Amino acid sequence: MQETHRILLCAGTRPELIKLAPVYRNLRDRPAVTPFLCLTGQHDSLVQNLPRVLDVTPEFVLTREAGTSGQLGLLQNILRQLAILLEQLGPELVVVQGDTASALAGAMAACLQDIPVCHVEAGLRTRDLLSPFPEELYRQLISRMGTWHFCPTPENRATLLREDISSGQIFLSGNTSIDAVLDMLSRSPRPLETKAVSRPYILVTLHRREVQGEKLITIVRALRNFAESHAGYDFIVTLHPNPAIRRLLSHHLGGQGNIRLLPPLDYPDFVPLMKKAFAILSDSGGIQEEAPALDVPVIVLRDKTERQEGVASGCLRLAGYDPEKIFSELSLLIHDRDHYIDMCTAPAPFGEGRAGRIISARLEQIVTGQKIPHDDSSLSP
Missing domain, CATH: 3.40.50.2000 (Glycogen Phosphorylase B;)
Structure with missing residues (x-):
């Protein structure tokens, strides 16, 4: 042999x-x-x-x-x-x-x-x-x-x-991330996927070390203020395993009626949640690749991205850590239908699976x- x-x-x-x-x-x-x-x-x-x-x-x-x-x-x-x-x-x-x-x-x-x-x-x-x-x-x-x-x-x-x-x-x-996310979506739905969500929701993830400290506090306060003024939308925040980040997010975002805090999710649970989101607010690199393949707009909570192809294509928007910029980008997605459709239909530049x-x-x-x-x-x- x-x-x-x-x-x-x-x-x-x-x-x-x-x-x-x-x-x-x-x-x-x-x-x-x-x-x-x-x-x-x-x-x-x-x-x-x-x-x-x-x-x-x-x-x-x-x-x-x-x-x-x-x-x-x-x-x-x-x-x-x-x-x-x-x-x-x-x-x-x-x-x-x-x-x-x-x-x-x-x-x-x-x-x-x-x-x-x-x-x-x-x-x-x-x-x-x-x-x-x-x-x-x-x-x-x-x-x-x-x-x-x-x-x-x-x-x-x-x-x-x-x-x-x-x-x-x-x-x-x-990018092999597209292979992975499409493969996961092709499988039978998990229980979390089938739970009814009555309103459109914006999915939020925050975990990078660059966003911790005062930057993180600034972002979550901006998010809470935006959620309070947009009661027609839910905001689903997936908590990170880092206990310090979890405590801060829970402290500033807990108790707001249209903000839902979820524990860290397994990959099979997270992918369908991402697929069904109205938009995503995140500092994750992987989400910048995956969400465009699912026709979901992403507002990137970073000053710089190594995935500039997504910005050039129009499926990603850089908001950085500025609360006014975050607020304006979210407002644009919700109130400008043409802008929202443009982001959803922008070419996904990271492969076809x-x-x-x-x-x-x-x-x-x-x-x-x-x-x-x-x-x-x-x-x-």
Whole structure:
């Protein structure tokens, strides 16, 4: 029996696992390849039930050692265990996704053992190392260590070309988040999805470290004021696992009749809630990708976004942290029907749900030594 080519995929956070699952599942169906999924333990409690939901089975689960804290401690913990795993497994490629500590550690461990690194969701940039921090730093470092780069959009590809990465190492794939959200919507509805919502609602998520402190207080006060003056709309706020953020949101938004606070939701519960929203108010990167594919407008609660394609397309609007700007953007969506329709129907720039197949096909070509035609239209997003 001929031995297959081993590929290791590393994930540690919920978004990473969601976005790598389509790649893993597609690799699993390719006879020349044996994929191995490693969970790094970065967000162990948040990913605990996800593998079953996403139809993936991690072959390796690293442990987060007691007392490990902060980004340095996390990186050291993952690097130490990954180094041993790579020596024992001997994969031909290591696949990392995005811009987390797990992705950086996976890229570093592979690079230091002379194993090619494949970076999924490559080429995103704000050009500000502090926004978002440390993600902008991490993805720029991963780009320098990567051998193969899978870009969601042509703009991401152009970014890497400007950074002197060879065009032969860059592939246009679309974003695997679109694969994941469309796959989840195709499944049977969960109980939360079927609960009647009598009025249109605006979905709100807040979690990034840049928005904490006074910025967060300013935003929630603006949201409460807007909700009080727009009783015909409900505002569904999903609480973050971070206890400090949960306490602050509960304190400022609790008790308002048309504001509903929900506990942190599992991915299968959150996707249909997002699909049915009138609009979304969020600082999440993933929502900026997913909501446009569902024809739902997004007001982005950040000063900068690495997903400028959505702003250019018209499906995203940057509001930053200014309460007047947030109020005006929400008012425009509600009171200007043409503007609302324009945002709903703006082209979604992050792919059509084929990224997992495209990336897995390229990875198979790489490990089997096949010629890689960059003009292959069957492998275009």
